[in-house]
Amino acid sequence: MSTYVYGIARSTHPSPPEQLGGVGDPPRPVRVLRQGRLMALVSDAPEALRPKRRDLLAHQHVLREAGAEGTVLPLRFGGLSPDDETLATVLAEREDHYLERLQALDGKSEYNVKASHDEQLVLRRVLADDPALRAMAEASRSRGETSHEGKLELGERIANAVRVREAQDADLVRVALNGAAEEVSAGPQSPGWLTNLSFLVDREQSAGFVNAVEAVREEQPHLVLTVTGPLPPYSFVE
Amino acid sequence: MTVVPAQQAGGSGGSSSLYDVLELVLDRGIVIDAFVRVSLVGIEILKIDVRVVVASVDTYLRFAEACNRLDLEAGPRKNPGLPDLVGQMTESGARGKSKGALSGAAQSISEVFSKDHDEEPESKPQSRRTSSRSRKEESE
Numbered sequence: 266m267s268t269y270v271y272g273i274a275r276s277t278h279p280s281p282p283e284q285l286g287g288v289g290d291p292p293r294p295v296r297v298l299r300q301g302r303l304m305a306l307v308s309d310a311p312e313a314l315r316p317k318r319r320d321l322l323a324h325q326h327v328l329r330e331a332g333a334e335g336t337v338l339p340l341r342f343g344g345l346s347p348d349d350e351t352l353a354t355v356l357a358e359r360e361d362h363y364l365e366r367l368q369a370l371d372g373k374s375e376y377n378v379k380a381s382h383d384e385q386l387v388l389r390r391v392l393a394d395d396p397a398l399r400a401m402a403e404a405s406r407s408r409g410e411t412s413h414e415g416k417l418e419l420g421e422r423i424a425n426a427v428r429v430r431e432a433q434d435a436d437l438v439r440v441a442l443n444g445a446a447e448e449v450s451a452g453p454q455s456p457g458w459l460t461n462l463s464f465l466v467d468r469e470q471s472a473g474f475v476n477a478v479e480a481v482r483e484e485q486p487h488l489v490l491t492v493t494g495p496l497p498p499y500s501f502v503e
Numbered sequence: 504m505t506v507v508p509a510q511q512a513g514g515s516g517g518s519s520s521l522y523d524v525l526e527l528v529l530d531r532g533i534v535i536d537a538f539v540r541v542s543l544v545g546i547e548i549l550k551i552d553v554r555v556v557v558a559s560v561d562t563y564l565r566f567a568e569a570c571n572r573l574d575l576e577a578g579p580r581k582n583p584g585l586p587d588l589v590g591q592m593t594e595s596g597a598r599g600k601s602k603g604a605l606s607g608a609a610q611s612i613s614e615v616f617s618k619d620h621d622e623e624p625e626s627k628p629q630s631r632r633t634s635s636r637s638r639k640e641e642s643e
Contacts, residue, residue, distance in 0.1 A: 346538050388569055392573070416564055423563075424562055
């Protein structure tokens with residue numbers, strides 16, 4: 266039976282609560298596998314495990330629960346060891362590396378920040394910033410009936426200005442929040458966001474980080490920031 | 504401008520935050536070479552666009568129309584972008600928008616998952632290398 270692995274911690278890490286459920290339906294009980302100075306949070310792997318909502322949540326939940334008791338290195342969802350022995354061998358071989366990462370991440374959490382534009386407000390913003398574009402828009406409006414081509418031309422110029430603004434705002438968010446964080450890591454690209462960044466934040470500094478986010482929100486009302494955290498340090502384990 | 508820390512922290516538990524970090528759970532974190540990876544077929548959700556594609560004719564037209572309306576609302580002011588003119592609207596507008604986008608994504612995800620559940624009883628864990636091939640077959 267293969268072994269599902271959630272995360273890696275020091276062998277002195279408190280054991281998870283007995284009723285902690287992992288992936289699978291019914292949830293497989295989470296147990297601890299100790300090897301040298303490390304331990305891994307594992308459960309039996311259900312047959313035919315797929316990335317279903319319930320299982321993704323279970324993975325996240327186990328890491329959150331265990332992470333509340335001390336530093337845990339999160340595994341990516343879906344890592345299956347053929348058996349407990351293989352996992353123990355990996356832990357023994359990479360012990361120094363994992364211990365180094367555990368030390369580096371002690372007392373720190375990940376905050377993920379995704380930014381997008383509020384459409385109405387970014388349009389106001391690009392018109393306010395570009396007198397020529399604003400004049401063009403005002404001329405179009407005052408003419409009343411604008412030709413299809415005229416609208417396309419205006420719209421394309423506005424869209425270009427919005428794209429430039431996206432790049433500027435991606436930099437702005439990184440710079441504004443970087444100072445309140447220990448490290449920053451670019452998240453996976455997605456067309457859904459103008460930027461997707463993960464910040465490593467010392468727990469002692471989390472209020473400062475949240476304040477920095479608030480400051481960006483107040484100063485840049487056309488930006489919509491989605492902040493999620495504190496999270497297990499997914500982006501800082503390698 | 505009021506803030507609601509619980510909402511903005513977002514990570515205090517519950518399923519809603521999962522959608523905001525799905526790509527981290529699936530794309531970040533330790534990978535161990537000696538392990539088998541669960542196939543990620545059915546997770547194309549990550550590529551689904553929750554934001555408008557800026558470079559399209561539809562967007563050009565919508566932006567042009569929107570600008571006409573903006574000017575009518577704001578009147579002939581020199582600085583339509585001044586934050587204090589629109590501060591009130593910013594809060595509610597931004598909130599509403601991000602909620603809409605997120606619940607849209609959430610819906611798409613649950614559709615993917617339920618589809619996955621109904622139509623794929625046969626799949627077993629497999630190495631990640633094969634996932635793109637399987638995905639292609641599935642779409643054919």
